[in-house]
Amino acid sequence: MQSYQEMSREELLKEKESLEQQYKEICKKGLKLDMSRGKPSKEQLELSMPMMDVLTSKTPLVSRAGTDIRNYGVIDGITEGQEFIASLVGLGPEAYDNVIVYGNASLNIMYDCIARSMLFGVNGSTPWCKLDKVKWLCPVPGYDRHFAITECFGIEMINVPLYEDGPDMDMVEKLVSEDDSIKGIWCVPKYSNPMGTSYSDETVRRLARLKPAAEDFRIYWDNAYCVHDLYEDKADQILEILGECEKAGNPNLPIEFCSTSKITFSGAGVSGLITSLENKADILKRLTIQTIGFDKINQLRHVKFLKDIDGVKAHMAKHAAIIRPKFEMILDRFEEELKGLGAGSWIRPNGGYFITFKANEGCAKNIVAKAKEAGVVLTGAGAPYPYKKDPKDSVIRIAPTLPPMEELKEACEVFIVCAKLASVEKLLE
Numbered sequence: 235m236q237s238y239q240e241m242s243r244e245e246l247l248k249e250k251e252s253l254e255q256q257y258k259e260i261c262k263k264g265l266k267l268d269m270s271r272g273k274p275s276k277e278q279l280e281l282s283m284p285m286m287d288v289l290t291s292k293t294p295l296v297s298r299a300g301t302d303i304r305n306y307g308v309i310d311g312i313t314e315g316q317e318f319i320a321s322l323v324g325l326g327p328e329a330y331d332n333v334i335v336y337g338n339a340s341l342n343i344m345y346d347c348i349a350r351s352m353l354f355g356v357n358g359s360t361p362w363c364k365l366d367k368v369k370w371l372c373p374v375p376g377y378d379r380h381f382a383i384t385e386c387f388g389i390e391m392i393n394v395p396l397y398e399d400g401p402d403m404d405m406v407e408k409l410v411s412e413d414d415s416i417k418g419i420w421c422v423p424k425y426s427n428p429m430g431t432s433y434s435d436e437t438v439r440r441l442a443r444l445k446p447a448a449e450d451f452r453i454y455w456d457n458a459y460c461v462h463d464l465y466e467d468k469a470d471q472i473l474e475i476l477g478e479c480e481k482a483g484n485p486n487l488p489i490e491f492c493s494t495s496k497i498t499f500s501g502a503g504v505s506g507l508i509t510s511l512e513n514k515a516d517i518l519k520r521l522t523i524q525t526i527g528f529d530k531i532n533q534l535r536h537v538k539f540l541k542d543i544d545g546v547k548a549h550m551a552k553h554a555a556i557i558r559p560k561f562e563m564i565l566d567r568f569e570e571e572l573k574g575l576g577a578g579s580w581i582r583p584n585g586g587y588f589i590t591f592k593a594n595e596g597c598a599k600n601i602v603a604k605a606k607e608a609g610v611v612l613t614g615a616g617a618p619y620p621y622k623k624d625p626k627d628s629v630i631r632i633a634p635t636l637p638p639m640e641e642l643k644e645a646c647e648v649f650i651v652c653a654k655l656a657s658v659e660k661l662l663e
């Protein structure tokens with residue numbers, strides 16, 4: 235296939251005319267499609283409906299330790315809930331005590347951790363709100379809601395390139411060791427949002443061995459896609475961060491987050507935080523003021539339904555069977571229509587919820603706008619960057635899970651035409 239870059243101006247003009255014709259036809263269809271949201275589909279949510287039957291009015295609502303889980307208390311979660319959360323992120327009995335099981339949203343925990351650090355500091359450090367400047371490292375492209383949290387607290391965000399094996403570690407090491415106003419880094423180590431790539435062992439080890447200038451620097455390890463493999467035989471494996479930090483003599487460095495939002499119900503799952511006992515004690519000091527305890531009945535419901543990590547894996551295989559064809563359809567169409575054309579590139583992820591399309595520089599906004607006009611909503615261009623500013627106007631996040639397959643197919647065709655047209659327009663500028 236001849237790439238757009240190799241075409242003469244005349245050839246490009248001819249291609250543009252043909253694409254404009256296709257685009258016009260698409261616009262006439264009056265489509266109303268949405269590829270913007272990383273939500274499970276209805277079919278996926280149905281998989282967890284039997285969970286609603288594991289507890290009945292006859293079930294003794296008593297935890298293994300004998301607590302009446304209908305009542306107040308047990309702020310860090312029932313033991314079986316702690317075991318469950320630890321097992322999700324690959325930890326065993328040695329770490330059960332390091333867990334706090336929260337309510338339904340891990341994002342809420344992350345917000346809370348930053349709010350607490352702003353107001354009260356970290357393990358006795360100066361509250362961040364009293365400092366002249368607080369900065370945060372943001373591997374990009376990344377998760378827009380992470381960036382929204384740091385932005386809303388006035389924390390200055392620094393872009394760090396995210397490569398296929400993790401963040402640019404030379405840059406991270408240098409910045410963190412030199413600047414004590416840098417207090418943290420957002421990390422999505424497995425099937426990152428939106429790249430779908432995972433950190434290499436070397437990256438995890440280098441993060442664990444960081445020598446931050448700030449004592450209260452923390453790695454925010456958002457393991458949101460810890461069990462979200464698309465393929466049983468080629469699942470990404472990441473090193474377990476708590477153990478690596480402990481080995482490196484940095485036990486307080488990581489705070490890990492996870493949830494069942496994309497295992498059971500996005501609006502009614504359980505989430506958890508895993509960290510050193512010292513960090514946990516500091517967190518509990520404030521958390522016990524905030525609440526007398528989270529929903530323990532939902533913790534028990536989850537444990538009874540999913541049982542253990544093998545139960546989770548079997549359940550996730552059912553999710554994969556639903557979403558894998560959606561990912562593959564899009565990626566196959568990209569290969570058929572865009573490979574070698576010079577209209578952008580993409581990565582084939584082994585799991586997670588997203589596909590990242592890297593358009594030619596200066597084309598992302600145009601593609602998203604064109605798709606919108608044709609009735610297909612995409613995540614806003616710029617969203618995967620702090621302050622919504624993609625310096626190259628290139629990254630588009632595609633979320634294949636929510637729409638039914640037939641809609642997704644139509645949306646994908648629209649996307650392809652828009653990506654081609656925007657590339658040709660750019661070259662003709």
Ligand code: PLP
Pocket residue numbers: 272338339340341342377422427456458492493494495500505
């Ligand atoms: N972290 C990442 C990286 C995500 O992609 C998402 C949702 O898309 C979340 C966290 C939200 O998690 P929760 O539903 O547990 O708040």
